[in-house]
Amino acid sequence: MADSCLFCRIARGDIPATIIAENARCIAFRDINAQAPVHALVVPREHVTSLNDLTDGTLFGEMALLAQQVARDEGIAESGWRFVVNTNRDGGQSVYHLHGHILGGRALGWPPG
Numbered sequence: 001m002a003d004s005c006l007f008c009r010i011a012r013g014d015i016p017a018t019i020i021a022e023n024a025r026c027i028a029f030r031d032i033n034a035q036a037p038v039h040a041l042v043v044p045r046e047h048v049t050s051l052n053d054l055t056d057g058t059l060f061g062e063m064a065l066l067a068q069q070v071a072r073d074e075g076i077a078e079s080g081w082r083f084v085v086n087t088n089r090d091g092g093q094s095v096y097h098l099h100g101h102i103l104g105g106r107a108l109g110w111p112p113g
Helices: 006-012 057-073
Strands: 019-022 026-030 038-044 081-084 100-104
Touching: 006 026, 006 038, 019 057, 026 057, 038 057, 057 081, 057 100
Parallel strands: none
Antiparallel strands: 019 026, 026 038, 038 100, 081 100
């Protein structure tokens, strides 16, 4: 799966993306279909299909800390931002590699979707 997975290929550098932050286990890059003025994705370098398949809680913690760094770097930490993880079809997941969406730069309504 990792050979053909879009986000695995981006994480390996096989497909170009605008990388805005990274740590040892994750990368953050701009979403090409932005839904807010700031819309980035945080993706683990290792392939995990969805949040249902996560077995290492420290990995999600590293994703969240990288999201926090991006929010600060993008200037949205104080005004507010959202970190969203869609899981499986009904949850809105379209790429089956665990990822979180960082959204901010405008007021975000509730409920979403």
